[in-house]
Amino acid sequence: MLQLEGVTKRFGGLTAVRNVTLDVQAGELLGIIGPNGAGKTTLFNVISGFYRPEEGRIRFDGRDVTGLSAHAIARLGLTRTFQIVKPFGNLSVSDNVMIGALTRLSSIREARAEAERVIALCGLGPHAHARAKALPIALRKRLEVARALATRPRLLLLDEVMAGLNPSELAGIIELIRRVHDEGVTLIVIEHIMAAMMRLAQRIVMLHHGEKLAEGAPGEITRDRRVIDAYLGEEFNLAEA
Amino acid sequence: MTADRWVAAALFTVAALVPAVVRDSFILDSLILILLWGALSSAWNVAGGYAGQVSLGHAAFFGVGAYAAALTSARYHHSPWLGLLVGVVLSLVAGGAIGFLSNRLKGPYFALSTIAFAEVLKIVASRWRGFTSGSEGVPVPFRPGFWTLGLGHVQWVYLALVVAILYYLLQVYLERSRIGYQLAGVREDEDAAEALGIDSRRRKVQAVMLSAALTSVCGSLWAQYVGFVDPIHVFSIDLSVRFALNTIIGGIGTALGPFLGSILITSLETYLRATFSGMKAGFGGIYLIIYGVVLILVVRWAPEGLTGIAARFRVRRADAPA
Numbered sequence: 296m297l298q299l300e301g302v303t304k305r306f307g308g309l310t311a312v313r314n315v316t317l318d319v320q321a322g323e324l325l326g327i328i329g330p331n332g333a334g335k336t337t338l339f340n341v342i343s344g345f346y347r348p349e350e351g352r353i354r355f356d357g358r359d360v361t362g363l364s365a366h367a368i369a370r371l372g373l374t375r376t377f378q379i380v381k382p383f384g385n386l387s388v389s390d391n392v393m394i395g396a397l398t399r400l401s402s403i404r405e406a407r408a409e410a411e412r413v414i415a416l417c418g419l420g421p422h423a424h425a426r427a428k429a430l431p432i433a434l435r436k437r438l439e440v441a442r443a444l445a446t447r448p449r450l451l452l453l454d455e456v457m458a459g460l461n462p463s464e465l466a467g468i469i470e471l472i473r474r475v476h477d478e479g480v481t482l483i484v485i486e487h488i489m490a491a492m493m494r495l496a497q498r499i500v501m502l503h504h505g506e507k508l509a510e511g512a513p514g515e516i517t518r519d520r521r522v523i524d525a526y527l528g529e530e531f532n533l534a535e536a
Numbered sequence: 537m538t539a540d541r542w543v544a545a546a547l548f549t550v551a552a553l554v555p556a557v558v559r560d561s562f563i564l565d566s567l568i569l570i571l572l573w574g575a576l577s578s579a580w581n582v583a584g585g586y587a588g589q590v591s592l593g594h595a596a597f598f599g600v601g602a603y604a605a606a607l608t609s610a611r612y613h614h615s616p617w618l619g620l621l622v623g624v625v626l627s628l629v630a631g632g633a634i635g636f637l638s639n640r641l642k643g644p645y646f647a648l649s650t651i652a653f654a655e656v657l658k659i660v661a662s663r664w665r666g667f668t669s670g671s672e673g674v675p676v677p678f679r680p681g682f683w684t685l686g687l688g689h690v691q692w693v694y695l696a697l698v699v700a701i702l703y704y705l706l707q708v709y710l711e712r713s714r715i716g717y718q719l720a721g722v723r724e725d726e727d728a729a730e731a732l733g734i735d736s737r738r739r740k741v742q743a744v745m746l747s748a749a750l751t752s753v754c755g756s757l758w759a760q761y762v763g764f765v766d767p768i769h770v771f772s773i774d775l776s777v778r779f780a781l782n783t784i785i786g787g788i789g790t791a792l793g794p795f796l797g798s799i800l801i802t803s804l805e806t807y808l809r810a811t812f813s814g815m816k817a818g819f820g821g822i823y824l825i826i827y828g829v830v831l832i833l834v835v836r837w838a839p840e841g842l843t844g845i846a847a848r849f850r851v852r853r854a855d856a857p858a
Contacts, residue, residue, distance in 0.1 A: 343731065366732075367735075377728065381727055383725055383728065385724060390717065398732055398734070401714055403712065
């Protein structure tokens with residue numbers, strides 16, 4: 296569904312993403328891990344069209360989308376959430392999600408109905424009429440997901456939707472991610488919370504200094520020497536054992 | 537219908553009835569100006585309120601419209617309606633250029649660039665004597681008739697009222713249409729809008745172009761109503777600030793706000809000027825001080841504008857136990 300070939304993104308002298316090649320199958324749930332500054336979010340920005348890569352090709356559904364604008368890529372069915380949430384703060388939750396739905400639907404009434412469905416799916420029902428900026432962080436993260444889902448993506452990039460949540464909120468959002476995946480949406484998830492990642496991802500890619508350091512099933516990746524040295528540390532294996 | 541819509545309907549009805557009861561030209565003149573300023577502020581609101589592109593140079597489009605109509609009728613002896621169309625076309629082009637700038641310059645930098653744009657037009661209009669008569673200005677000949685826009689006070693009230701209602705309805709449309717919701721998204725967060733498939737640059741340019749054209753139409757009408765156009769006034773920053781101020785005081789990003797702001801500020805200014813202008817020269821400017829104090833009070837007590845007071849009242853009532 297998504298192919299990256301030798302994708303490189305530079306900022307002046309700094310290479311944030313270096314020669315990354317990646318193949319994501321339809322229906323997959325791929326995890327991306329790596330230390331801060333490894334280039335995870337930059338990779339998302341490149342895939343979703345917010346940055347143009349200096350080198351390499353990106354194909355979505357067999358179509359070359361390298362250098363297309365973010366809105367054009369979103370309309371093709373590839374969208375993302377933002378690590379630092381970007382709600383339409385002065386609008387209601389319902390309006391936020393409806394603006395997402397209006398990407399596929401031109402009638403306000405249909406978009407409103409679609410928004411209601413997605414809001415219910417994401418457990419935001421009781422807050423539908425609240426102003427987005429009045430929501431606590433856990434709900435704002437859900438709103439990011441809801442708004443993106445309303446555009447009916449086939450591939451959705453989730454950028455740290457679990458960061459900053461308490462354990463019960465965490466369980467809720469993991470449940471939500473599962474439900475979205477079950478609806479047939481292919482997912483790429485950036486996350487630092489390894490316990491959650493181990494339960495969710497079918498395959499994990501580890502980025503380090505902008506390069507793909509390791510790739511494999513969750514069980515393999517946590518035993519990979521390079522991953523332990525660069526990211527997880529010895530403590531992790533002890534804790535898991 | 538929400539309270540805002542009822543208030544608007546009531547205001548427009550009152551405006552329509554006034555000429556049937558009142559013949560005093562001072563009152564009719566004030567009413568025409570309130571309606572025109574309300575329409576102009578609504579035009580500003582399309583870019584500044586709904587799309588979030590706050591301009592302080594909208595006098596540029598007003599001036600273009602004013603000069604287009606005035607020169608067409610005074611110099612070329614054609615109908616000012618034709619001039620109005622010419623002004624719209626020129627303003628669409630200029631609005632496209634300014635809208636394009638908004639993709640490069642954000643917030644205060646965008647506002648500054650719009651001021652510069654209006655200033656450049658002011659200088660061009662002042663110096664291009666062969667065409668615009670320079671700073672002497674262009675007197676607009678009064679030729680009675682609708683086609684020549686030589687109208688009496690009562691007819692002007694109704695013409696301004698029609699324009700005001702159309703602009704109001706356009707804003708209502710912007711509040712509940714797909715493009716309106718998408719503009720709100722772009723205003724709130726451009727990146728998030730892009731991620732949802734909205735072409736935010738195109739939407740912003742469209743909003744600024746529409747706003748420019750609407751401003752230009754009122755500029756043309758104003759020139760015909762007042763009968764005189766000079767560069768220092770029609771391209772002045774005072775005018776640009778006035779459009780923004782009416783809207784902000786009334787309620788930015790609401791359909792009713794620009795009209796409420798226009799009613800408050802236009803009548804306040806007219807009243808104060810009439811009351812205090814007769815005083816000794818030393819007190820000539822005192823109305824400006826009172827005017828300023830009132831503005832400060834409004835911003836202090838109604839930071840979201842006059843329409844915000846009603847909204848707050850509604851919320852409080854909704855919160856109260858039944």
